[in-house]
Amino acid sequence: MLVALTLQAIEAMAPDQGALTAAGKLRKPAQWARLSHDAATGTIWGECQGSGANPYRVVADVQDHGYKCTCPSRKFPCKHSLALMWMFVEGPERFVAEPVADWVGDWLGRRRRGGAGKPEATQGDAPPARSIEAATVGPLVADTVQDEAMRVRNEASAAKRRQQTDASIRAGMDDLQQWLSDQLRSGMAVFVDDAMARCRRIAARLVDAKAAVLASRVDELPSRLLAVMPTQRPQAALHELGQLVLLMQAWRADPDDPDARIAVVQSPAREALLADARTLHVPGPWEVLGTEIETRRDGLVSQSTWLRHRNDAGRFALLQDFFPGSAGRRNAAFSAGQDLAATLSFHHARHPLRAVLNTAAVPDEQQAVSGAVMPADDPLQPHRVHLSRVPWALRTPLVLPAGRIGRDSEGRDWWLPEGQGSALPLTALDAEAPWRGMDISAAVAIWDGFQARMLRLDTAHGVAYPNG
Amino acid sequence: MDESAFTTQLQHLQARIIAGVPESYSDAAVPADWMVASDELGGLSVLAMLGQCRQFLAYPLQPGRLLPQRGFPAPQAKTVDDAGRGWFRRAIAEMTPELQASWLEMLARRGWMAHPFDWPLVRVPQDQPLPAFYDAWRGWSEHIGEEASVDQDFEAEDWNVLSAGEQRRLLRRLRRRDPAEGRALFATHATALPAAQRLSLLEILGEGLEAGDEGLLESLVTDRSEKVRQLAAQLRARLGLRSPLDPARLESLQEWFEIGRAGLIRRRDTVGFASLKNAVQRRTRDEQVTLLAWDELATALGHAPVELVHAWNWNDKDPPLPLLQCAAASAGRDVVLAWLELLLFERRDHGVDWLLPMLSARLDEPARISLAMRCLHEPSCIGSFRGLLELAGVPLGNLGERQLFGSLQWRALMAWLQTQDGHVLVANSSGAVEFHALACMLPMECAAAVLQAVGGHGFRAADPALDALRLNSNTPDVPLIEGSQR
Numbered sequence: 001m002l003v004a005l006t007l008q009a010i011e012a013m014a015p016d017q018g019a020l021t022a023a024g025k026l027r028k029p030a031q032w033a034r035l036s037h038d039a040a041t042g043t044i045w046g047e048c049q050g051s052g053a054n055p056y057r058v059v060a061d062v063q064d065h066g067y068k069c070t071c072p073s074r075k076f077p078c079k080h081s082l083a084l085m086w087m088f089v090e091g092p093e094r095f096v097a098e099p100v101a102d103w104v105g106d107w108l109g110r111r112r113r114g115g116a117g118k119p120e121a122t123q124g125d126a127p128p129a130r131s132i133e134a135a136t137v138g139p140l141v142a143d144t145v146q147d148e149a150m151r152v153r154n155e156a157s158a159a160k161r162r163q164q165t166d167a168s169i170r171a172g173m174d175d176l177q178q179w180l181s182d183q184l185r186s187g188m189a190v191f192v193d194d195a196m197a198r199c200r201r202i203a204a205r206l207v208d209a210k211a212a213v214l215a216s217r218v219d220e221l222p223s224r225l226l227a228v229m230p231t232q233r234p235q236a237a238l239h240e241l242g243q244l245v246l247l248m249q250a251w252r253a254d255p256d257d258p259d260a261r262i263a264v265v266q267s268p269a270r271e272a273l274l275a276d277a278r279t280l281h282v283p284g285p286w287e288v289l290g291t292e293i294e295t296r297r298d299g300l301v302s303q304s305t306w307l308r309h310r311n312d313a314g315r316f317a318l319l320q321d322f323f324p325g326s327a328g329r330r331n332a333a334f335s336a337g338q339d340l341a342a343t344l345s346f347h348h349a350r351h352p353l354r355a356v357l358n359t360a361a362v363p364d365e366q367q368a369v370s371g372a373v374m375p376a377d378d379p380l381q382p383h384r385v386h387l388s389r390v391p392w393a394l395r396t397p398l399v400l401p402a403g404r405i406g407r408d409s410e411g412r413d414w415w416l417p418e419g420q421g422s423a424l425p426l427t428a429l430d431a432e433a434p435w436r437g438m439d440i441s442a443a444v445a446i447w448d449g450f451q452a453r454m455l456r457l458d459t460a461h462g463v464a465y466p467n468g
Numbered sequence: 469m470d471e472s473a474f475t476t477q478l479q480h481l482q483a484r485i486i487a488g489v490p491e492s493y494s495d496a497a498v499p500a501d502w503m504v505a506s507d508e509l510g511g512l513s514v515l516a517m518l519g520q521c522r523q524f525l526a527y528p529l530q531p532g533r534l535l536p537q538r539g540f541p542a543p544q545a546k547t548v549d550d551a552g553r554g555w556f557r558r559a560i561a562e563m564t565p566e567l568q569a570s571w572l573e574m575l576a577r578r579g580w581m582a583h584p585f586d587w588p589l590v591r592v593p594q595d596q597p598l599p600a601f602y603d604a605w606r607g608w609s610e611h612i613g614e615e616a617s618v619d620q621d622f623e624a625e626d627w628n629v630l631s632a633g634e635q636r637r638l639l640r641r642l643r644r645r646d647p648a649e650g651r652a653l654f655a656t657h658a659t660a661l662p663a664a665q666r667l668s669l670l671e672i673l674g675e676g677l678e679a680g681d682e683g684l685l686e687s688l689v690t691d692r693s694e695k696v697r698q699l700a701a702q703l704r705a706r707l708g709l710r711s712p713l714d715p716a717r718l719e720s721l722q723e724w725f726e727i728g729r730a731g732l733i734r735r736r737d738t739v740g741f742a743s744l745k746n747a748v749q750r751r752t753r754d755e756q757v758t759l760l761a762w763d764e765l766a767t768a769l770g771h772a773p774v775e776l777v778h779a780w781n782w783n784d785k786d787p788p789l790p791l792l793q794c795a796a797a798s799a800g801r802d803v804v805l806a807w808l809e810l811l812l813f814e815r816r817d818h819g820v821d822w823l824l825p826m827l828s829a830r831l832d833e834p835a836r837i838s839l840a841m842r843c844l845h846e847p848s849c850i851g852s853f854r855g856l857l858e859l860a861g862v863p864l865g866n867l868g869e870r871q872l873f874g875s876l877q878w879r880a881l882m883a884w885l886q887t888q889d890g891h892v893l894v895a896n897s898s899g900a901v902e903f904h905a906l907a908c909m910l911p912m913e914c915a916a917a918v919l920q921a922v923g924g925h926g927f928r929a930a931d932p933a934l935d936a937l938r939l940n941s942n943t944p945d946v947p948l949i950e951g952s953q954r
Contacts, residue, residue: 041930102554105930177512184511187488234486235522242519245512384524391520408531416536422527423534431612432588434605437540449523461543461584462550 023082053319054333172209290467316397336468541604559936570908579946663693705761705798740781757790762799844875900933907936915940
C-alpha cells in the first residue's frame with residue numbers, strides 16, 4: 001500500500017520517543033552533507049555526519065516508506081532515517097533533484113517494495129505513543145536551560161577522571177616495560193613463535209589500565225607480523241617492540257602530547273576536534289584512494305579510508321572508524337576514485353594524517369580534473385620524515401615512481417621502478433588483475449615499514465584502484 | 469667509524485636481539501653514541517634505536533631474481549568507456565559464462581570490447597570461443613606469473629612454444645582467416661600431440677568444415693585414438709562421405725530398432741526403439757547409435773536421411789536422444805534443419821531444449837537467425853529470450869521493435885512481471901536473465917525501446933537488471949582498429 005509521507009506516518013514508524021527526539025536534533029542542515037531526491041523513483045537520500053569519520057548514508061522511499069541507513073543502530077528506523085523523512089516532509093525544497101546515486105541504485109536493486117516501513121494502524125482515537133511535538137519541544141527546552149554550576153561540576157569531574165586515567169596508564173606502562181624486557185631477554189625469534197599469546201596477555205593488562213588504543217595496537221601486532229615474509233618477522237618484531245618503547249617513553253615524558261595521547265588512550269571526540277583552535281582544516285577536492293576494512297581481535301571492525309588531495313599530491317588523509325563486528329557487515333562509505341569537495345579537519349599532530357570529514361559536496365568539473373601523481377626521488381623518504389616526527393608511526397602513504405609489478409622466485413609481488421631505483425616488496429595483489437602486466441607511470445601505496453599496499457596505479461588505460 | 473663498519477655492527481646487534489639478550493649488552497656490541505643516549509631503560513633503548521635505525525638506513529633486501537610480469541596486450545578494439553563501465557561491470561558480474569560470451573560477442577560486432585581492468589570479471593571457460601579480440605588477453609591470463617618471454621602475437625611458426633589453449637586459439641584464428649591454412653597447421657602438428665589435444669583441435673576444424681578437408685579426415689579415420697577416429701568419421705559424414713557399416717553392426721542395429729507402419733488413410737513407415745531387456749542393453753544401444761554416421765543409420769533402417777526424421781515413432785515416451793545426438797554430430801544440413809523444424813514447431817513438448825543449440829550450431833548464421841525470428845511469432849518450444857539467444861547464437865541484428873513487442877516471449881515476460889505486482893526489481897530473479905539475454909541480442913534502437921517500454925510496467929529506472937540494456941542502447945557501431953580481427 002502506498003501512503004503519502006506525513007509527520008503522522010513518521011510518528012507511527014518511530015520505534016520510540018527517544019529515536020524521534022534524536023531525529024529532531026538531526027534536522028540541522030549542518031549535519032547533512034547532501035540531501036537529494038529523485039521523483040521518478042520516489043526516493044530521497046542524504047549523507048549525515050555522525051560521530052565517526054565517515055558520514056552515514058541514508059535513503060528512504062517516500063511512497064512506501066522503506067528506508068536504509070549505514071549506521072550501526074539497532075533501532076529501525078534509526079534516527080537518521082527518521083530525520084531524513086522528517087526534513088523532506090517539512091521542506092522538500094531543500095532536497096536537490098538529481099539522478100539516483102550508485103549506492104542508492106544498489107539499494108533499490110536489492111529491495112522489494114511495499115513490505116518495509118508500513119505505518120502502524122494508529123488511525124483510531126488513541127494518540128500515537130511517539131510524538132513529533134514532544135520530540136521538538138523537549139530538547140529545545142532542555143537546551144535553553146543550561147545550568148552553569150552543572151557545567152563546572154562536569155568539567156571538574158572530567159579533569160579528575162583524566163588524572164585517574166593517566167595514573168592508571170602509568171602503572172600499565174610499568175607492566176609494559178617489564179613485558180618488553182622479558183621479550184628482549186628471550187629474543188625476537190622466540191617472541192615471533194609465541195606472539196599471539198604473549199601479546200594477548202599484555203594487551204589485556206593495558207585494557208585494564210585504560211590504555212585502549214595502545215592495547216589494541218599490541219593485540220594486533222601478531223597479525224601485522226604474519227603479514228610480512230617469515231624471514232623478516234624477527235626484524236619486524238624488533239621494529240614493532242622498539243616503537244612501543246619509544247611510545248612508552250614519549251607518554252612518560254608528556255602524557256598530554258597529542259601524538260602520544262592519540263596512540264595510547266583515544267582520539268579526541270569529533271566535537272572537541274572541530275572546536276579546537278589548533279585543528280588544521282584543509283578544503284578539498286580530495287580523491288578517495290581506497291578503504292581497508294579489517295576485523296580486529298577485540299571484535300571491533302576498523303574501517304580506514306585513505307584520501308589524497310587533488311591539488312597537493314603530497315597531502316594524504318586517513319578517515320578511521322571503528323564499530324562492533326556484531327553490528328553486521330558495513331560497506332565502505334566511499335568508493336575508490338570518488339571525488340570529495342569536502343573540508344577535512346586533521347587531528348592535532350606533528351605529522352597530520354588522521355582526519356574527520358567536516359563537510360562534503362559534489363566537486364565541480366574544474367576541481368576534479370587535476371590529480372597527476374608526483375613521485376619523490378626516494379619513495380621511502382616520506383616514511384622516514386613521518387618516523388622522525390612520530391617515531392611509532394605504523395603506516396605512511398608513498399608516491400612511487402614509474403615502474404611495473406614484478407615477482408621474485410617465490411612468487412612474491414614487488415614494485416620494480418624504472419631505472420636504478422630499489423624494488424619494494426608488496427602485499428599480495430589480485431592474481432588476475434591486468435595492470436600487473438602494464439607500464440605504470442606512477443602509483444600511490446601505503447608503506448608499513450616492510451611492504452607496500454597498492455592504492456592507486458596510473459596506467460595508459462586509466463587509473464586502477466587495487467584496494468577499491 | 470666508517471659506514472660499512474657501522475652497518476656490520478648493527479647487523480651483529482640485530483642478530484643478538486633476535487637470538488635473545490640474557491644480560492646487558494657489552495660495550496663493544498653497541499655504538500658508543502647509543503650508550504650515552506641510553507637511560508635507565510638500558511637494553512630497551514638500544515632495541516628502540518636499532519629498530520628506527522634500520523628503518524632509516526636500510527632498504528628492503530633485494531632478491532636475486534626479480535622480473536617484470538608479462539605485458540598485458542593492448543586492446544584490439546575500442547574499449548567500453550568510463551561512462552559505460554559501471555553498467556558493464558554490474559551486468560557481466562550477474563551473467564552466466566554462456567551469457568557473458570554472447571554479451572562480448574554483441575559488443576564485438578559493434579566494434580567494442582571490455583575495458584582491460586574489467587577482464588577479470590569474464591569467466592568464460594578457455595575452451596569456449598570468444599571474439600578474436602580477446603585471444604591475446606586469454607593468452608595473458610594463461611601465463612599469469614610468468615615473465616615476459618613468449619611473443620604474445622603468435623603465428624603458426626610459434627606452435628611449439630604455445631600452451632594448449634593458445635594452440636586452440638591459433639588454430640581457430642587461422643581457420644577463420646583461411647580454412648586451408650588451419651588445415652595445414654593441424655596436419656603438420658597434430659600427430660605429435662596427445663589424443664585429447666588432437667580431439668579438441670579436430671573439433672575446431674569441425675566448426676568450419678569444407679570439402680577441402682576430405683583428405684585430412686580420411687587420414688584420421690585410422691588414427692590411433694578411437695575418439696579421434698569416431699569424430700573424423702562423423703565429420704566425414706557431414707560432408708556426405710559414406711562409410712558402409714560392417715555386417716555385424718548392421719545386424720545389431722536392426723535388433724535395436726523396430727520398423728513398422730502407421731496411419732489409416734496414408735500408410736507410412738515408422739521407426740522406433742525396440743524394447744530391450746535391461747538398462748545395460750539400452751545404454752549400449754544409445755552409445756553406439758550416438759557414434760554412428762546419420763546417413764549410414766538411415767540406410768540401415770531403410771530410409772533416406774531426411775525421411776528417417778519424419779518416420780520416427782513418437783509413441784515412445786522418451787525423445788530419441790541418441791538419434792538427435794547422432795544427427796547433431798554427423799547429419800547433413802537438411803537433416804539437422806528437419807529435426808529443428810520438428811522439435812521447435814511440431815513436437816514442442818519433447819523436453820530436450822538443451823539439445824537445440826547443439827543442432828542449431830550446425831547451421832550457418834542466417835539459418836539460425838531465420839529460425840529464431842520464426843520462434844518470435846510461431847508457437848514453438850522456445851518460450852524465453854534466453855532460449856532464443858541460445859538457438860541463434862548471435863545477436864538478431866535486424867529485429868524491429870514491432871516484431872519484438874508482438875512476440876510470444878515478450879508477452880510471457882510482461883505477464884511474469886504482472887505476477888510480480890509491478891513493483892519488484894528483477895535483479896537477482898529469473899527475469900533478470902531475460903533482460904540480459906535481450907541485451908545480448910537486440911539492436912541498439914530496439915534496446916532503447918525496451919528500456920522505454922519497461923518503464924511503463926512499474927519498473928524502477930535504477931533497476932540493475934537493465935544495466936546491460938542501457939549499455940547496449942548507448943553503444944553505437946564503431947570502426948575496427950586497423951589490423952584487428954573480430
